[in-house]
Amino acid sequence: MDHSLDTCSAADFLLSDEFVSHQLEPTPETALLWDAWLASNPPNLAEWNRAVYLLESIRQGLHQYAGKVISEEAIEGLLARIRGTNQRQAAPVRRIGYPRWAAAAVVVLLSGLLAYWWLGRQGSQSYYTTRMADVRNAFTERVNQTNAVETIVLSDSSVVKLAPGSRISFKPSFDAASREVYLSGEADFKVSRDVRRPFLVYANEVVTRVLGTQFTVRAFDAEAKVLVNVSSGQVSVSKDQGIVDSGKPQSASGLLLLPNQQAVFSRQSEEFSKSIVPEPRVVGTAARKPSFEYDAVPVGQVIRDMEEAYGISVLYNKEQLKNCELSASLKTETFEEKLRVICTTINADYQKLDGQVVIHGGDCR
Known part of the structure; x- marks a missing residue:
C-alpha cells in the first residue's frame, strides 16, 4: 500500500479510485492491502474512518454532510458509481473473509500489548509531577484523600468539585493574564465567566480552555485516556505543548466542544475523538424548552x-x-x-x- 496515504485527508480518500473501489466492491486482494495499511496504525486513521462514513452517508442520500468536505460535482460522481455498483449487484452483501478477521485480531493484540507497555511505563512517570516542576510561580495544592467529593472555591469564585484520589494545584490569587490550574485525577469545574482571563486546566497531556462554563475533566495518571465532558457553554481542548522559551504555556489546535459533547484524548496515539455524552441533558432555558x-x-x-x-x-x-x-x-x-x-x-x-x-x-x- 502506498505510504503517501498516511497524509491523506477524508476528502483525498473520497476522491481516490483505490479507496472508493474497495468500499463499493471489495475483493480479497484489496482487503489484504487495506488491512495491512490499517494495521500499520497510520497517523490519519481518523480521516480514513471519516471517509468511510461520508461515503455511506452519500449512499444514504445525506449529501449535506459530505458537502462540507467535497464539492457537489464530486458527490455526483460518487453517486453515479454507487448506482452503477447497485445495478451490478442485485443483492449487495459485504462480507469479511478470514484474512480480514485475522488482520483485525492482530491489530487488537498489538493494541493491547502497546497499552500494557504504555501503562507500565507510566508507573515510573507522573505527568502532573513533571508539569508542576516546570511551573515557576508558587501554587497551592489540594489532595482529596477522602471517599467523598471535595468542594473547592477558587479566588475568582469558580467552584471545583474534586473527586476522591485526585489532586489539584492553583494559585491562591490568579494573575491578570489567565487562570491556570493543574489536575491529576477527576474534577468538575463551574467556572466564573471572565472574557479577559481564560481559564486553563492542564490535565495529563491535555489543555482545556474556557471563559466561563461547566465541564468535567478526568485524567488519572494510570489511565491511558483523558476525558473532557461539557455540561454548559463551550470548551476548547488541545494537546499541551509544554513550556516554551518565553516561559508561557503553549497549546496546539484541537477540538471545540459544545454542551452534551465530550472529547477523549488517547495518550498512546495522541489523538482526540469527539462524541455525544452518554446521557445528554436538556440545556435550553425553561422558556425555550419544547413541550415534546x-x-x-x-x-x-x-x-x-x-x-x-x-x-x-x-x-x-x-x-x-x-x-x-x-x-x-x-x-x-x-x-x-x-x-x-x-x-x-x-x-x-x-x-x-x-x-x-x-x-x-x-x-x-
Whole structure:
C-alpha cells in the first residue's frame, strides 16, 4: 500500500479510485492491502474512518454532510458509481473473509500489548509531577484523600468539585493574564465567566480552555485516556505543548466542544475523538424548552425541538422525510429514547458521529 496515504485527508480518500473501489466492491486482494495499511496504525486513521462514513452517508442520500468536505460535482460522481455498483449487484452483501478477521485480531493484540507497555511505563512517570516542576510561580495544592467529593472555591469564585484520589494545584490569587490550574485525577469545574482571563486546566497531556462554563475533566495518571465532558457553554481542548522559551504555556489546535459533547484524548496515539455524552441533558432555558407533546407534527419540527433542547445537531434527508409526521408524547423519555421513537415511527435508524446524530433512511409516503 502506498505510504503517501498516511497524509491523506477524508476528502483525498473520497476522491481516490483505490479507496472508493474497495468500499463499493471489495475483493480479497484489496482487503489484504487495506488491512495491512490499517494495521500499520497510520497517523490519519481518523480521516480514513471519516471517509468511510461520508461515503455511506452519500449512499444514504445525506449529501449535506459530505458537502462540507467535497464539492457537489464530486458527490455526483460518487453517486453515479454507487448506482452503477447497485445495478451490478442485485443483492449487495459485504462480507469479511478470514484474512480480514485475522488482520483485525492482530491489530487488537498489538493494541493491547502497546497499552500494557504504555501503562507500565507510566508507573515510573507522573505527568502532573513533571508539569508542576516546570511551573515557576508558587501554587497551592489540594489532595482529596477522602471517599467523598471535595468542594473547592477558587479566588475568582469558580467552584471545583474534586473527586476522591485526585489532586489539584492553583494559585491562591490568579494573575491578570489567565487562570491556570493543574489536575491529576477527576474534577468538575463551574467556572466564573471572565472574557479577559481564560481559564486553563492542564490535565495529563491535555489543555482545556474556557471563559466561563461547566465541564468535567478526568485524567488519572494510570489511565491511558483523558476525558473532557461539557455540561454548559463551550470548551476548547488541545494537546499541551509544554513550556516554551518565553516561559508561557503553549497549546496546539484541537477540538471545540459544545454542551452534551465530550472529547477523549488517547495518550498512546495522541489523538482526540469527539462524541455525544452518554446521557445528554436538556440545556435550553425553561422558556425555550419544547413541550415534546406531538399530534401529527412534521418530523422536521420534532428534530428541530431536539436540537434546540439538547444543543446537538441532527442531520437527515429533509426531502426524503418531508411527508413524515409524529404523534407521540416524549416528555419523560431520555434523548436516546426520543431518537428511537422518532426513527421507529419513520422506519429509519440513526448513528452518532463527531458529536452529532445522523438519521439514515426513512420513508413516509
